[in-house]
Amino acid sequence: MDICITGVGICSAIGQGKEAFLQALLNGQHQFDYLKRPGRQLPEQAVNQSSAQSEMPLFMGAEIESLQLPDNIGKGFLRTTSLSTQAAIACLDEVWHEAALHAVAAERIGLIVGGSNLQQRELVNIQDKFQTKKTFLRPTYAMAFMDTDIIGCCTELYPVKGGVTTVGAASASGQVAIIQGIQLVLSGQLDCAVVIGGLMDLSYWECQALRSVGAMGSTVFADNPSQACRPFDTRHDGFIYGEACGAVVIESVASAEARQQAAYARVSGWATAMAGNRNPDPSEHTEKQVMLTAIEKAQLSAAAIDYINPHGTGSPTGDAVELSALAGADLNHAFINATKSITGHGLTAAGCVEVIATLLQMQAGQLHPTLNLEEPLSHSFHWVGEQPINHHMQHALTLSYGFGGINSALVLSRF
Structure with missing residues (x-):
């Protein structure tokens, strides 16, 4: 059985949707800066000060400016969902329509979310907010602290009734999840596997730890975020974080041809x-x-x-x-x-x-x-x-x- 990809969905700091994402890539349009989301910098550091004025260089990366979500999602629903969940929904919506998944039986569609510990910043912010009033913690936290909440939210909005799971493989999660989707289609358990590479929402705890272990830069370009991300260059000093989420649809070539669905x-x-x-x-x-x-x-x-x-x-x-x-x-x-x-x-x-x-x-x-x-x-x-x-x-x-x-x-x- 030959396997193909029939849909893509993407949201990132450089653009949401495949057209905007591709054009930004071809034009080399980055969005690197100091991280500004609440819970990303160490509490004792002010984001508006320069890195040179800080005892420790500010964490830098690329953050999504805004997410465009389907109009039919209520504000009450969104208030109890994390950035990781909202990014997954945005990508799922794009890929759902491109791959025409409405024409596939819900029981034959599965969902695999690649990633684990995806919502760390969200959890840190909630814990900090309710530190002195723990009994007022919202009940939805009981579901939201688990990565499976992303699956629950996605499948509440889109008719996915086949196998669902999360796959944790650190920075290989997105690709390993695709391989999991391939295997589910090859086994005959699914006709279509929607695979989401989940947005890992880092808090200052993860940023500090990743810098301390020598994985995250940049101290060399602490005052110039645009120069800090330099894979394979001799002046590299670690990765620079970038918010992103992606989704693809995996199915057999025979299935795509039967549905007259174009494949990438x-x-x-x-x-x-x-x-x-x-x-x-x-x-x-x-x-x-x-x-x-x-x-x-x-x-x-x-x-x-x-x-x-x-x-x-x-x-x-x-x-x-x-x-x-x-x-x-x-x-x-x-x-x-x-x-x-x-x-x-x-x-x-x-x-x-x-x-x-x-x-x-x-x-x-x-x-x-x-x-x-x-x-x-x-x-x-x-x-x-x-x-x-x-x-x-x-x-x-x-x-x-x-x-x-x-x-x-x-x-x-x-x-």
Whole structure:
């Protein structure tokens, strides 16, 4: 059975909806700044002061300015939903209409949300607010503190009656959730699997911890957020956060053809592999293994891959290891750009968002630029630099890695 993707939905700091998102990517329009949402900066720091005036540099990233949600959702419903839930609904609405899921029996549609611990900032803000009046905590907190509340809200609004679940795989969650959706369709349990890469809503606790462990930047560019996100550049010092959520619809090619539903691409290969390491240390061997396994499953050679959307976070260790793994898999020849250089790192959403970025570039016949790639770690790769380029993509490799030694890869092939 051949598997394809028949719908995409996206909301991010650079745009909501696939058209706005693609144009921002091709134009290299980022939204990096100091984080301003309540609960994102350490309580003792004022967001309106410059990072230079702070004892600790302010956390930076890219935040969604506003979310456009369906008109039929009541204000009372929205008051008790988190940013992560609202982003999921926005993406689900877009993908539902594009893939014409109203024509599919509800019992044959499933929903997989990629990510865990998605609503941390929301929970911290509620706990801080009710610290001195705990007995007045709203009863909906009993549901809302769990990630399954996102599934509950989505399925209350859209007729999904098939299998539903959440899939936690750290920063590989979005892509691992897609693989879970593929397997549910292949098994015959579902006709269509809606996969959402959930928006991970960080609080100052997670920001501080991620900076302390050396994963999140930037102290080097503390006074210049526009320069801070630089995957694969020699001056990188960690990832820069970017709010995002993405959704795709997985179904068989036969199902799409029977419904006369256009598809973006076939998912021709996929793989997951574990490095067996709790620490955020990448494994070159495992990354190479997962790439080659996905390519082999697609019945392709490495030479057939003509575009790579890498994990590429801006981590000094992670970027170097990923390039070594790509070189070891004989993939230097393929065009490569870094979506996170424009969107920031969406963490649990990243794998799904970058699949969408790959599909939209495939459809457009263009590759977006890589921002701040002034001095690449290696000149042996076919980098897309500061300008977009035309490219008729045939076979793309997308990669996602997560804490806990989780590695995943997908091959997307043009029809």
